[in-house]
Amino acid sequence: AGDAEAGKAKAAICAACHGANGIALIPGYPNLAGQNEQYLVSALKAYKNGERTGAQAMIMKPQADMLSDADMANLAAYFAQMK
């Protein structure tokens, strides 16, 4: 599993849309708070490897491209542990 503290340090950009508390500021975007850690990692990977296309992917792929596997694991741990 990832390191939530390390994830917190990377989460500023995510928080801009997904909320500092993991509740999306924009209704069309997903809440991340309490989401399954493993799912969050697979969603980020799906954006990075191009398995997800379309409008939301155009926004998320550039974000995911900047993340290493460790970053993804840490961010997933950080948002998953939010209640």
Next chain:
Amino acid sequence: AGDAEAGKAKAAICAACHGANGIALIPGYPNLAGQNEQYLVSALKAYKNGERTGAQAMIMKPQADMLSDADMANLAAYFAQMK
């Protein structure tokens, strides 16, 4: 917005993986409880129209293919209102 009661009637299949309470029974699958209604609709549409590919899409696309736009709106309303 969709009709949560009508969504409930369609949700049995979803509950098999995503949980009757919207908390996924399988860690790699997303929790749906309290997720943004609009996001749930766009995710279902992304599976149905092939914007999402890969392992999870192989499971979700056949499910989404069975759903009308109204079904998607109602299911999204049903899971979004779960706390």
